[in-house]
Amino acid sequence: MNLRVNRAIDSNMKDVVSDLQNLIKQSSITYDKQNLTKCAQLVASIMTKSNFKTELIYLSENEKDGVPPIVYGEVKSRSNPSGKTILFYNHYDVQPVGPIELWNSADPFSGHVEGNYIFGRGASDDKGELISRIKAVEYLLKETGDVPCDVKFIVEGEEELGSLHILDFLTKYKKKFACDCIIWEFGTVDSNDTAIIHLGLKGILSVDLIATGPSHDIHSSLAVLVENPAWLLVRVLGTICDNSGNILIKDWFKNVKPTTDEEISAIANEQFDVDKFKTEYGVLKFTNNLEGAQLRKALIEMPTCNICGITSGYTGQGSKTVLPAKAIARVEFRLVPDMDPATQFARLQTHLFEMGFGDSIDLRMIDGEMPSRTSINDPFVKIVKRAAFDAFGNAVISVSSAGSGPMYNFKKVLGAPCVCIGGSYIYNKSHSPNEFARLDLINKATKCMANIIQACGFVG
Amino acid sequence: MNLRVNRAIDSNMKDVVSDLQNLIKQSSITYDKQNLTKCAQLVASIMTKSNFKTELIYLSENEKDGVPPIVYGEVKSRSNPSGKTILFYNHYDVQPVGPIELWNSADPFSGHVEGNYIFGRGASDDKGELISRIKAVEYLLKETGDVPCDVKFIVEGEEELGSLHILDFLTKYKKKFACDCIIWEFGTVDSNDTAIIHLGLKGILSVDLIATGPSHDIHSSLAVLVENPAWLLVRVLGTICDNSGNILIKDWFKNVKPTTDEEISAIANEQFDVDKFKTEYGVLKFTNNLEGAQLRKALIEMPTCNICGITSGYTGQGSKTVLPAKAIARVEFRLVPDMDPATQFARLQTHLFEMGFGDSIDLRMIDGEMPSRTSINDPFVKIVKRAAFDAFGNAVISVSSAGSGPMYNFKKVLGAPCVCIGGSYIYNKSHSPNEFARLDLINKATKCMANIIQACGFVG
Numbered sequence: 001m002n003l004r005v006n007r008a009i010d011s012n013m014k015d016v017v018s019d020l021q022n023l024i025k026q027s028s029i030t031y032d033k034q035n036l037t038k039c040a041q042l043v044a045s046i047m048t049k050s051n052f053k054t055e056l057i058y059l060s061e062n063e064k065d066g067v068p069p070i071v072y073g074e075v076k077s078r079s080n081p082s083g084k085t086i087l088f089y090n091h092y093d094v095q096p097v098g099p100i101e102l103w104n105s106a107d108p109f110s111g112h113v114e115g116n117y118i119f120g121r122g123a124s125d126d127k128g129e130l131i132s133r134i135k136a137v138e139y140l141l142k143e144t145g146d147v148p149c150d151v152k153f154i155v156e157g158e159e160e161l162g163s164l165h166i167l168d169f170l171t172k173y174k175k176k177f178a179c180d181c182i183i184w185e186f187g188t189v190d191s192n193d194t195a196i197i198h199l200g201l202k203g204i205l206s207v208d209l210i211a212t213g214p215s216h217d218i219h220s221s222l223a224v225l226v227e228n229p230a231w232l233l234v235r236v237l238g239t240i241c242d243n244s245g246n247i248l249i250k251d252w253f254k255n256v257k258p259t260t261d262e263e264i265s266a267i268a269n270e271q272f273d274v275d276k277f278k279t280e281y282g283v284l285k286f287t288n289n290l291e292g293a294q295l296r297k298a299l300i301e302m303p304t305c306n307i308c309g310i311t312s313g314y315t316g317q318g319s320k321t322v323l324p325a326k327a328i329a330r331v332e333f334r335l336v337p338d339m340d341p342a343t344q345f346a347r348l349q350t351h352l353f354e355m356g357f358g359d360s361i362d363l364r365m366i367d368g369e370m371p372s373r374t375s376i377n378d379p380f381v382k383i384v385k386r387a388a389f390d391a392f393g394n395a396v397i398s399v400s401s402a403g404s405g406p407m408y409n410f411k412k413v414l415g416a417p418c419v420c421i422g423g424s425y426i427y428n429k430s431h432s433p434n435e436f437a438r439l440d441l442i443n444k445a446t447k448c449m450a451n452i453i454q455a456c457g458f459v460g
Numbered sequence: 461m462n463l464r465v466n467r468a469i470d471s472n473m474k475d476v477v478s479d480l481q482n483l484i485k486q487s488s489i490t491y492d493k494q495n496l497t498k499c500a501q502l503v504a505s506i507m508t509k510s511n512f513k514t515e516l517i518y519l520s521e522n523e524k525d526g527v528p529p530i531v532y533g534e535v536k537s538r539s540n541p542s543g544k545t546i547l548f549y550n551h552y553d554v555q556p557v558g559p560i561e562l563w564n565s566a567d568p569f570s571g572h573v574e575g576n577y578i579f580g581r582g583a584s585d586d587k588g589e590l591i592s593r594i595k596a597v598e599y600l601l602k603e604t605g606d607v608p609c610d611v612k613f614i615v616e617g618e619e620e621l622g623s624l625h626i627l628d629f630l631t632k633y634k635k636k637f638a639c640d641c642i643i644w645e646f647g648t649v650d651s652n653d654t655a656i657i658h659l660g661l662k663g664i665l666s667v668d669l670i671a672t673g674p675s676h677d678i679h680s681s682l683a684v685l686v687e688n689p690a691w692l693l694v695r696v697l698g699t700i701c702d703n704s705g706n707i708l709i710k711d712w713f714k715n716v717k718p719t720t721d722e723e724i725s726a727i728a729n730e731q732f733d734v735d736k737f738k739t740e741y742g743v744l745k746f747t748n749n750l751e752g753a754q755l756r757k758a759l760i761e762m763p764t765c766n767i768c769g770i771t772s773g774y775t776g777q778g779s780k781t782v783l784p785a786k787a788i789a790r791v792e793f794r795l796v797p798d799m800d801p802a803t804q805f806a807r808l809q810t811h812l813f814e815m816g817f818g819d820s821i822d823l824r825m826i827d828g829e830m831p832s833r834t835s836i837n838d839p840f841v842k843i844v845k846r847a848a849f850d851a852f853g854n855a856v857i858s859v860s861s862a863g864s865g866p867m868y869n870f871k872k873v874l875g876a877p878c879v880c881i882g883g884s885y886i887y888n889k890s891h892s893p894n895e896f897a898r899l900d901l902i903n904k905a906t907k908c909m910a911n912i913i914q915a916c917g918f919v920g
Contacts, residue, residue: 310775
């Protein structure tokens with residue numbers, strides 16, 4: 001912990017917030033290529049202003065209008081040229097904003113500050129996290145004239161789309177990205193202001209199930225003769241899970257690796273504020289009446305099958321009596337080690353086929369990511385825990401987040417331990433209307449990142 | 461058949477089409493009160509121009525901004541003051557237009573004419589039918605200086621919403637609307653140019669099933685803990701129908717009245733062009749592999765349960781990984797004599813309760829209408845059949861349409877037989893994008909209506 005750096009962070013919070021505000025104002029929804037590009041340029045200019053060596057990296061010259069670039073930033077240590085290298089992974093793309101009418105502000109990209117809160121899509125996920133990391137390096141440089149170890153930044157533009165090309169980028173630029181440890185794009189702070197250090201992520205398999213009926217929406221009186229694709233979809237979905245949410249697909253759990261004893265005892269030490277959770281999400285009880293340690297275990301260990309959305313026909317005002325031409329369900333499975341999305345997708349395909357829906361349902365993979373975990377015993381975990389404890393006042397290890405991301409690819413290609421730590425308040429409404437970040441946590445996260453970089457400078 | 465009237469209709473088709481075009485251009489979606497009112501005024505002005513005694517009828521003075529008015533039109537016979545009265549029932553409201561991107565024209569209310577076709581929402585349902593009836597009376601008046609029997613028009617503005625107030629109107633204005641026979645708002649012409657004379661309508665019960673989850677769309681990784689309302693909805697729907705579409709609600713079929721022998725033999729004489737149907741709707745086979753006479757029987761006799769729409773969460777571009785706050789299904793049951801929507805709704809309620817969804821599903825009635833049939837032996841049926849045969853070249857009796865409407869209320873309050881006859885081509889895309897009417901059938905329908913009015917003039 002460097003008190004001068006901490007004081008610099010404290011006295012420059014206006015500057016930190018102002019950069020975050022500008023980043024939020026530059027909308028960057030994952031499929032909005034034009035704004036994505038503008039946002040990448042803005043991230044690069046903020047890094048350059050902070051004295052990073054910065055460049056936009058493309059997969060190929062021809063793809064300038066296709067795959068969004070990675071914003072790459074680098075700061076070399078002059079005093080410790082043969083030391084370790086720490087890599088920060090973040091993303092500049094954000095989730096779609098809808099349903100727009102549920103935002104308190106007319107503009108979901110306002111970056112509006114109110115007391116301790118800054119609002120807007122991306123405020124926490126992931127622009128708040130990104131700014132705290134850039135600023136940690138900036139104030140280290142300003143206050144000490146150097147960084148104690150080499151620092152690299154990878155900021156991608158397809159995270160919310162499932163990091164479609166991150167493996168290609170990592171493979172192509174493996175040397176450039178070489179590092180000894182990785183700080184993941186997000187980190188959670190719970191409702192007791194304790195930093196949660198997640199050591200892993202769940203995997204994900206996201207698919208569309210598409211049922212097709214008549215060539216256009218037709219008059220519903222014809223339901224006597226024409227099969228309704230919405231009914232077909234309901235039947236298909238009914239074969240995937242039972243009434244308790246248990247997944248019925250054959251061999252679905254075959255590759256699940258048992259949790260280690262060390263992981264089990266770590267889970268026992270995790271915190272979970274049941275009442276706060278219920279209030280925040282407006283729920284009265286948990287699925288299958290889970291309680292106590294079961295809740296924490298479920299978040300870490302339980303594979304899920306979630307319906308992200310169903311769209312078919314008309315449910316608006318008035319009595320539009322149609323038999324819809326099409327019905328779509330977006331279904332998303334969360335995976336635990338060692339479930340592989342490609343294998344699970346094949347199992348789902350086989351399931352549909354065996355249930356008799358092979359011809360009638362169009363199954364499309366939308367996203368697939370492997371689960372991943374870093375060992376509890378990795379020395380980097382200790383460094384992060386100490387740094388987080390100093391910055392946040394409290395920190396606990398969590399075996400895995402319930403969330404997902406391409407951590408598996410980073411670990412596989414770069415061969416470095418990977419840890420989630422950051423300043424995102426657990427109830428920050430990311431992916432929901434009225435997403436926000438807490439300014440006190442941005443401040444602490446910035447200090448935490450400076451602490452981590454300094455500690456890495458001492459590692460031989 | 462009056463050749464002078466027929467010739468007048470033929471030589472004034474430009475005028476007929478022009479009035480229809482103006483009517484289509486005045487959009488009148490059922491919940492768009494402002495345009496509905498404008499459309500009612502336009503209908504009244506067209507009737508006045510045709511020399512009807514015309515007025516807008518409201519349920520009460522205070523409701524001028526609430527319930528859309530009925531446009532009432534009347535023409536008394538001078539030569540036959542103690543003769544019969546024929547009443548035409550139509551509506552000026554139309555279905556919503558979506559999905560807008562599937563319309564070939566940018567404007568669904570263009571009234572654009574191309575050869576034998578006029579396009580636009582309402583072209584067939586019901587503005588084309590309405591114009592043919594007004595114009596039949598206009599040319600009778602112009603060519604003969606009189607009508608051979610009294611003629612009344614009721615044109616309502618809530619048909620597509622389930623005729624929410626028609627019973628109130630009929631009851632309040634029972635004397636004003638008194639009549640001896642009723643021509644229903646629509647009539648179908650099949651792909652062999654044969655007019656189908658439907659003697660009845662199915663009933664309808666339309667409901668919303670609403671499942672509620674967390675207070676807002678939340679991050680899908682929480683599916684381990686938080687129940688997903690889309691899953692709940694899928695489970696509920698799965699208890700309503702089996703995989704063959706059979707309705708599983710207790711006592712659902714209890715009040716179904718057996719079809720009479722006369723109806724059975726009428727069904728045997730009906731036509732159904734299987735190949736044309738399949739091509740028009742882009743289907744390869746029928747539900748449960750129905751064929752031959754089963755198809756016609758199903759259209760008339762089979763109660764259905766159709767999903768008009770399901771809406772929940774997100775299925776758009778990108779991977780928006782949410783657990784939705786809400787899931788809605790619009791489910792519509794078609795009913796046959798003597799199923800009563802209120803009774804059937806109560807049975808559905810009981811079903812949800814017994815299946816354990818009583819507390820978790822919010823069930824709301826959107827629309828309810830009784831089924832209704834006119835006797836095959838009614839003398840009015842013969843008049844219509846003869847008139848239709850003369851105008852269209854061919855006509856067949858159909859025991860019932862597969863469609864629905866408030867026919868039961870008309871028969872109950874006014875005590876008159878009610879028959880569906882008109883010029884709507886069976887594949888006119890009503891309720892779908894690119895709705896159209898065929899000008900040759902508008903012409904024939906106009907002649908048919910003139911024939912019917914003339915025949916009613918001869919009835920003692």
